[in-house]
Amino acid sequence: KAGVTQTPRYLIKTRGQQVTLSCSPISGHRSVSWYQQTPGQGLQFLFEYFSETQRNKGNFPGRFSGRQFSNSRSEMNVSTLELGDSALYLCASSTSDRGRGEQYFGPGTRLTVT
Amino acid sequence: GDSVTQMEGPVTLSEEAFLTINCTYTATGYPSLFWYVQYPGEGLQLLLKATKADDKGSNKGFEATYRKETTSFHLEKGSVQVSDSAVYFCALSLALDTGRRALTFGSGTRLQVQP
Numbered sequence: 001k002a003g004v005t006q007t008p009r010y011l012i013k014t015r016g017q018q019v020t021l022s023c024s025p026i027s028g029h030r031s032v033s034w035y036q037q038t039p040g041q042g043l044q045f046l047f048e049y050f051s052e053t054q055r056n057k058g059n060f061p062g063r064f065s066g067r068q069f070s071n072s073r074s075e076m077n078v079s080t081l082e083l084g085d086s087a088l089y090l091c092a093s094s095t096s097d098r099g100r101g102e103q104y105f106g107p108g109t110r111l112t113v114t
Numbered sequence: 115g116d117s118v119t120q121m122e123g124p125v126t127l128s129e130e131a132f133l134t135i136n137c138t139y140t141a142t143g144y145p146s147l148f149w150y151v152q153y154p155g156e157g158l159q160l161l162l163k164a165t166k167a168d169d170k171g172s173n174k175g176f177e178a179t180y181r182k183e184t185t186s187f188h189l190e191k192g193s194v195q196v197s198d199s200a201v202y203f204c205a206l207s208l209a210l211d212t213g214r215r216a217l218t219f220g221s222g223t224r225l226q227v228q229p
Contacts, residue, residue: 004157004226006157007190033216033217042219042220042221042222043203043219043222045216045217045218048216056216058216071166076176090157090158092217095150101145102148102160102207103160103207103217105150105157105158105159105160106157107152107156108156108157
């Protein structure tokens with residue numbers, strides 16, 4: 001079974017621009033979560049989508065948004081980019097809608113804002 | 115709020131040495147516990163997990179036991195290899211009634227194994 005895929009793997013953007021990142025979960029997984037990883041703040045939860053609905057959200061400004069499609073693929077968007085948005089953005093998928101299922105991560109998208 | 119505390123790194127060991135990375139947690143409910151590993155330039159890989167007290171997760175020679183009484187989930191390996199050099203993250207997950215779930219991570223511990 002193919003793993004979680006994320007595109008693109010690397011991005012360079014300028015302050016003020018916006019960016020869209022894509023994530024394809026493992027086949028059959030309906031839950032997709034997004035995390036931001038930076039050297040200073042570590043791994044922080046952005047949001048989780050299940051069946052096209054956002055059901056959990058971390059403490060990030062409204063510039064960060066996401067969506068999920070009927071095939072469970074997910075996108076996240078960051079508008080009005082700031083230098084501090086430079087990070088590795090990780091997507092994770094999970095199989096069960098309840099319980100304690102583990103999450104499987106993609107390789108991440110490295111975003112650099114200049 | 116929920117939190118995970120890991121020992122500060124880096125941890126530097128010689129090949130075949132015994133490894134312990136300490137992890138303790140604070141949670142309002144009854145979490146599942148995980149160890150993830152991140153190799154340079156890559157995403158996170160699930161190493162092992164435990165979902166209830168006294169469960170022992172194990173994989174690739176690594177082990178961790180869910181200790182509810184001490185709220186701990188320490189990672190151990192009897193004999194490390196150079197290929198184990200990576201950053202290790204302890205994490206917890208709470209499943210709420212609504213089904214919402216998010217992983218809360220520790221700050222990560224870098225392991226360097228020297229030949």
